[in-house]
Each structure stands twice: as structure tokens, then as C-alpha cells.
Amino acid sequence: MLEFLPPRISEAVRHVNQNMLYELRVRADKPLRANFGGTYCYLGERGICTRAEDAILPTMREIEDIIFAASGYSVYSVSEQIKQGFVSGVAGERIGLCGTYVYENGGVLSIHAVTSLCIRIPHAVPGCALPVYESCLLDRMRSVLLLSPPGEGKTTMLRDLVRLVCKRRSLNVLVSDERGELSADDLGATADIVRFADKLTAFTAGIRAMRPDLIVTDELLPEDYAAVKRAIEGGIYVFASAHLKSVNDVPQKLFDRYVVLDGLGRIGAVYGADGCVMA
Secondary structure (H helix, E strand, C coil), rough: CCCCCHHHHHHHHCCCCCEEEEEEECCCCCEEEEEECCEEEEEEEEEEEECCHHHHCCCCCHHHHHHHHCCCHHHEEEEEECCCCCCCCCCCCCEEEEEEEEEEEEEEEEEEEEEEEECCCCCCCCCCEEEEHHCCCCCCCCEEEEEEEECCCHHHHHHHHHHHHHHHHHHCCEEECCCCCCCCCCCCCCCCEECCHHHHHEEEEEEHHHHCEEEEEEEEEECHHHHHHHHHHCCCCEEEEEECCCCHHHCCCCEEEEEEECCCCCCCEEEEECCCCCC
């Protein structure tokens, strides 16, 4: 995990409990920050520090080194990821990029002069999805959409939900992992993974090739709902997540259950297929 970090930042991280380290914010010539146990703090040479002036100031060179190392020392090999604003580490770390977008023929060619990184660190939290499983799936399988703003544990809960379904129901599960983050750790003996394909490609090719009972994917966008609709209409269950605060914001009501999260492992409300709150 985090093998791509340059020496100074790696040494700082070594002094903290990595089980509690959720995110690193690396900005050129600005204090290094971390999300540690849900709270942001500064990181200095010896780990967590309280003052910004004691924090490490990453350089542009260190940011470039992180991207180069995370790409397997071949930026060309991850050029399609970079166009989408991220690079994935080998352990499922997602490295968001912020810099200057370069366009060609109306499309994104690349991102140059990257000045900021958001490094999201995946963690397995066994049992965190049990409330969702017991609320929505205990009696039978259903299609489920998890809703919350970013950073409230949707991906972590999806992973655990897959593990629960694999263990308890032994279904053939196809995981569409567009950013290499969802399949960061073992998802179960009956899970098959499609990495770095857009959802339409993963759903279409996966259904034809693997005959899944369930498809799982992360971060639905409005343009992804057509692929979800075809899968559900074809008798395949779908688990997914979306960066939405309310069930009223869901573009199409395709799922059997909508779960609004209130943090990792906590259910705020459960809605039925009609979008009405369940008793």
C-alpha cells in the first residue's frame, strides 16, 4: 500500500496508523494534509502535527514522482486514466489529479502541470454493510443503490456487500471497477472483476461473457443508467452507488431499494422502488 510515495512523504506516513489513514492531500508548496480517522490534520516528518508550519511542503517534483511511480513508471500506460483525472495504484489507491487540462479535437488529451493530488486509501471494514444486507436483502435478492455525498463510505460498503453476497448466496458477481478502486481487496470466491472499462462496455461485455447474477459498480452518472436498465430488465440484479444526497435526485428509478447513508455502516433511510420511504 502507498508504495508510490516519495521518501519524505513515505516516512511521514510510516509514523501514523495506516488503518486510520483514509486520504492524503498533496499540494505543491502547501502543507501536507491527511484524513485521519475522519478528521483532517497536518503531516510532518514524524507524522501528525498540529501546526501548518510544521508540516511537509511537497514539491512539484514529488508530485510528478508519485504519478510516475503509481503508473508503473510508464505514464503512457495510464494515459486513458489520466484523461479522466486519476491514476490508480496497484493496491487500489485512487490518485485524483488537479492541473491543466489539454484538449485536442474537442476531447481531453491529457492533464499537464499537475499541482494537487487527492490520494484515497481503500480499507476493508468487515461487517460494515451488514445493516444494508439485513435491511434490503435478508429475505431475497434485490437491486440496491447506495446514496451519499463523497467520502461517506459508499465504496467501502459496496465491497463488503459483495463479500456478504458471495459468502451467503454464492451468486456469480461481476464487478465493474472503472477506476481500479472497488476491487482493492478480495471480494469473495464468486466475484469476477472487469477493471478500467467504462460501465457500458463492462456491462455489455460482462453479460455476454460471464453470465452474472449480479453486477456491482461504483459512482453512477446519469449516462450510466441506460446500461443499468438493460441489465435489470434482463433479470440481472445491480448494486451501485451514486454521489447524491436524496432519493429525489436519482435520474431514473430503476432499483428495488435506495439506501441513503449517514456515514460508514450507518443507514439514514431506506426507500422502496417507488422512491417512498420504507416503514
